[in-house]
Amino acid sequence: MEKHITHTNSIKLKSLSRFMQILDGTFPSGVFVHSFGLEPHIVKEKVKDIDSLKIYLKNLIIDQYSKMEFVYVQKTYKYLYENKLALLKKLDNEISSYLTYEYAKASRDIGHNYYVQIKDTLLKDEVKEYFSFIENKKSDVNELVVLASYAYDLDISIENFIVMWTKKNLINIAATTLKISRIKPSQVQKMLFEFDEILENIDFNFDSKITNFNPLFEEIIFEHKTLEPKMFVT
Template structure:
């Protein structure tokens, strides 16, 4: 078994305590409005999430961050990607959710892997000069462990989808078997997303769906909520 597989499995594990299990990133709005009611309707919603949010925002940021590290372009450019991610996210809960997950993941990964760039990134977060996002943490850790970009990007996309599916098992609710079936079915979509991201540039960052952004904003006013965003 490849040595780089072990950290990827750990980062993608649903038990990894990043706090992602507390967030739906707007999908709970669709659940309460009964747009999402079963496996198929959730598959439609999460496919749109992958095509927009993950391709043009989080996944692209992970890819761009890895390239910055690979080419030794410095922390300033990483912080610029971090800033663009934060300011292009219109919904407050989603901005804060991403920040909390990223900071928590950075702190935990720094204890697991001694990485100078990760320590520097966390320093800027703690001193309010950076916001923190799990996409950047994934890229920093992957580069530090010398895992190639495609594997890291695939792992990040998979972890994001897996987390949302596990949350849907609780929130829709879906059966555990349906959740696992959906995770298998989404593997094709994840691979398509990775191939799309490879063709994008920094200019494409933040081009996501207005409908999803509105659902994320409306989540703040739901009368009853299982998730923080």
């Protein structure tokens, strides 16, 4: 019994260790995040202090991630579990149609970087087969589907993957405010800690319909057409 418990824990630690490494932007393996209008939000003073930054990031989860990215993650797990790999390939290839050219290109480029780094570490046959589509250039290799597939391969739950992926993005977006606003680093750090509770209480019963319409993003971009959202890439 004791050996079994130790072995189970080591698998979980290995999975978390792998994702700590692959999601860390310090290594030039590729990390990108879309600002979703952070710059015009700050110029228009819709984001001007730590409280309005928190609202902006919370709305990003509600209006953007939960209606698009989280749905893609859920579908990726579902198709892998049901071994419906043709649908997963179709899902991967359709993501780009929802994204701007720069966003789609960054997603594919960094997804391919992840693919190269992790393809020889896979455990599950269904994930290996999906990766064979990438190898044969039949799949777009978008970052989110590659990472979600790898999380599935490592037996990381949908909930844990979504929380880790989202927190990584929130950190990267919030860090950029240090360069373009007067919000203090200590305030940002404290605010990000508060998101742990928000992420812990996400309703994971996502609608199966995918949409990339973010009302706050659309309103701000319409008001400030000359200031485009940025891609933050490492």
